[in-house]
Amino acid sequence: MYKIELKNISKVFENKRVLKGINLIVNEGEMLSLLGPSGCGKTTTLKIIAGLFSPDCGDILFNGKSIVNIPVEKRGAVIVFQDYLLFPHMTVEENIAFGLKMAKIKKPKRRVKVREMIDLVKLDGCEKKYPSELSGGQKQRVAIARALAIEPKVLLLDEPFSNLDTRLRESMRIFVCDIQKKLGITTILVTHDKEEALLTSHRVAVILDGEIKQIGTPAEVYEKPSSPLVADFFGEKNYLEGEIIKGFFVCKMGKFKTGFDKYPRVMAMIRPEEIELTDSEEGSGFWGRILSKQYAGDKIYYKLSANDIQLKCMANSKNMFEANQRVWLKIDFEKTIFFKAEKS
Amino acid sequence: MLKKFKPYVMLAPVMFIILGIFTMGLALGFFQSLGYFPAVGLKEFTLRYYKEVLTDIGFLDSLKFTLYTSFVSSTLALIIGVLLAYSIFQSKSRKGVLYTIYKLPVIVPHSIAALLVFNVLTQSGILARVLFYLGIISEQTQFPSLIFDQNGIGIIISYLWKGIPFIAMTVYTVLSNINDKLTDAALNLGANRRQVFWKILLPLLMPSILSSYIIIFAFSFGAFEIPYLLGPTSPKLLPVKAYIEYINPDLSHRPYSMVINMVLASYSLILVWFYSKTFKLFSKFDEIS
Numbered sequence: 001m002y003k004i005e006l007k008n009i010s011k012v013f014e015n016k017r018v019l020k021g022i023n024l025i026v027n028e029g030e031m032l033s034l035l036g037p038s039g040c041g042k043t044t045t046l047k048i049i050a051g052l053f054s055p056d057c058g059d060i061l062f063n064g065k066s067i068v069n070i071p072v073e074k075r076g077a078v079i080v081f082q083d084y085l086l087f088p089h090m091t092v093e094e095n096i097a098f099g100l101k102m103a104k105i106k107k108p109k110r111r112v113k114v115r116e117m118i119d120l121v122k123l124d125g126c127e128k129k130y131p132s133e134l135s136g137g138q139k140q141r142v143a144i145a146r147a148l149a150i151e152p153k154v155l156l157l158d159e160p161f162s163n164l165d166t167r168l169r170e171s172m173r174i175f176v177c178d179i180q181k182k183l184g185i186t187t188i189l190v191t192h193d194k195e196e197a198l199l200t201s202h203r204v205a206v207i208l209d210g211e212i213k214q215i216g217t218p219a220e221v222y223e224k225p226s227s228p229l230v231a232d233f234f235g236e237k238n239y240l241e242g243e244i245i246k247g248f249f250v251c252k253m254g255k256f257k258t259g260f261d262k263y264p265r266v267m268a269m270i271r272p273e274e275i276e277l278t279d280s281e282e283g284s285g286f287w288g289r290i291l292s293k294q295y296a297g298d299k300i301y302y303k304l305s306a307n308d309i310q311l312k313c314m315a316n317s318k319n320m321f322e323a324n325q326r327v328w329l330k331i332d333f334e335k336t337i338f339f340k341a342e343k344s
Numbered sequence: 345m346l347k348k349f350k351p352y353v354m355l356a357p358v359m360f361i362i363l364g365i366f367t368m369g370l371a372l373g374f375f376q377s378l379g380y381f382p383a384v385g386l387k388e389f390t391l392r393y394y395k396e397v398l399t400d401i402g403f404l405d406s407l408k409f410t411l412y413t414s415f416v417s418s419t420l421a422l423i424i425g426v427l428l429a430y431s432i433f434q435s436k437s438r439k440g441v442l443y444t445i446y447k448l449p450v451i452v453p454h455s456i457a458a459l460l461v462f463n464v465l466t467q468s469g470i471l472a473r474v475l476f477y478l479g480i481i482s483e484q485t486q487f488p489s490l491i492f493d494q495n496g497i498g499i500i501i502s503y504l505w506k507g508i509p510f511i512a513m514t515v516y517t518v519l520s521n522i523n524d525k526l527t528d529a530a531l532n533l534g535a536n537r538r539q540v541f542w543k544i545l546l547p548l549l550m551p552s553i554l555s556s557y558i559i560i561f562a563f564s565f566g567a568f569e570i571p572y573l574l575g576p577t578s579p580k581l582l583p584v585k586a587y588i589e590y591i592n593p594d595l596s597h598r599p600y601s602m603v604i605n606m607v608l609a610s611y612s613l614i615l616v617w618f619y620s621k622t623f624k625l626f627s628k629f630d631e632i633s
Binding site: 047077089 | 523528529530531532533534535544547548550
């Protein structure tokens with residue numbers, strides 16, 4: 001098992017700084033997700049680790065040893081690509097055996113390993129098939145088997161589930177997690193799907209605009225985002241500006257008790273699902289009016305207005321409110337996340 | 345009902361040319377090769393002409409010489425063409441210039457190519473003069489005889505001049521359509537650049553390499569003008585031999601010419617069969633990108 005360390009990795013493509021000093025540690029046997037939107041530099045980071053790109057500056061260490069000058073074919077960091085990239089002229093078993101053949105592993109040993117991999121990814125009966133004869137899920141399994149066959153130091157997954165339909169994606173996700181746990185291989189998963197990152201990883205690194213903004217357990221990055229940028233990546237939020245005075249949050253809506261007193265001027269982040277709507281005054285909150293309603297089966301999305309501020313709310317469909325209806329917005333400010341307000 | 349026949353009706357003009365002219369010509373040639381040529385009084389079908397031609401040492405020498413020039417020129421064109429395509433593909437700069445330059449010989453007619461080769465490679469040609477000017481040779485006869493020679497060097501060079509760019513153009517087009525991420529995937533799995541070429545790119549290029557090889561082989565096997573202009577007096581290449589028999593004033597020689605043409609046509613048919621087999625062979629991995 002290998003520990004990966006990225007030290008101040010930077011990369012410029014056509015005068016654009018794609019990576020701005022990435023620092024990251026992935027522990028032995030850990031599964032870490034690099035989560036971010038398209039074009040944020042996460043795949044570039046993966047390709048730099050694999051050796052397909054070289055960094056403009058910085059260092060990469062595997063178990064404390066720099067590998068930045070080791071060529072891609074000798075690095076032992078294998079990528080499972082988003083579009084599988086199976087060799088179309090090779091059968092399933094030939095694809096899986098490819099890396100072993102390149103490593104000059106003898107045929108009998110190769111056969112045993114290929115068999116082992118086929119059993120692992122449950123592709124019995126597909127050995128002689130060509131990639132064009134396989135389904136998306138089967139192709140993905142072959143790609144994983146091909147990567148695992150050479151017993152890589154590090155497994156790099158580049159949005160491996162994005163080409164699969166929802167149901168298949170879920171089963172492949174469970175499948176990959178099981179394999180990762182079974183083999184204990186240090187793995188980096190690149191994804192733009194927050195749910196995928198939260199569900200599969202031991203830790204999540206949120207990467208935005210070429211910088212890692214936050215690293216933590218799935219619960220930490222979701223529950224305690226380090227900035228509004230990270231918070232917004234996990235979904236739409238409401239922000240209320242105000243002041244903290246003697247343990248109370250004072251804003252346009254009123255004065256609310258909170259245990260927070262780190263900064264005097266703050267921005268309260270309220271998730272749409274944290275606003276409770278009632279038709280009568282109860283608990284700490286304020287009155288507002290429903291502007292619009294969008295029905296989505298098990299939940300309803302409301303847009304509200306309170307003291308000329310627009311808020312988004314997500315409620316279950318038990319109690320439905322109609323547009324223009326006056327409602328009480330109940331918020332537990334003691335559990336709210338406060339960010340230091342930007343100077344206006 | 346009308347819809348069913350519509351494609352056939354629309355294909356009728358071209359089918360008239362293919363079936364009416366080409367097939368009829370082939371059938372007439374076949375009958376004449378069997379000795380049926382009523383215009384000159386030959387009215388009986390016989391295999392005599394086949395027997396005579398196929399056992400004639402002159403014909404067998406011509407056949408061997410034709411196969412030799414076709415095989416050598418096509419194989420060399422294939423090797424050089426593939427390497428040229430790959431080097432253009434790998435070159436990061438001047439790709440556009442190279443791509444234009446190597447395509448030029450493709451549009452030049454074979455007769456012009458023969459003339460160019462003649463002007464450059466004869467013992468009194470440009471190359472011999474340059475070598476003389478540089479003091480490398482002191483007289484004309486020191487320059488090797490490359491034209492009208494029994495090794496067919498002039499013919500082979502002419503075919504190479506046309507064949508290399510054709511192969512390179514075909515292979516380069518396919519090469520640039522192969523997903524370059526496959527190279528990344530292979531490198532990532534431990535292959536070096538050479539292994540990527542031999543194990544990934546070359547097999548993926550195989551359908552286009554084989555089909556373009558078959559095309560240039562078939563062409564050089566049946567082409568007339570270059571061997572006629574640059575070939576030796578003996579042995580003659582088969583198309584030249586067939587032509588000489590055809591223009592013989594004694595029309596009773598016509599069946600000999602037609603037997604040679606039938607041999608050429610049979611080889612072409614074999615190559616067509618091989619061509620279609622090639623595609624079937626590679627149909628299972630048709631997705632190259």
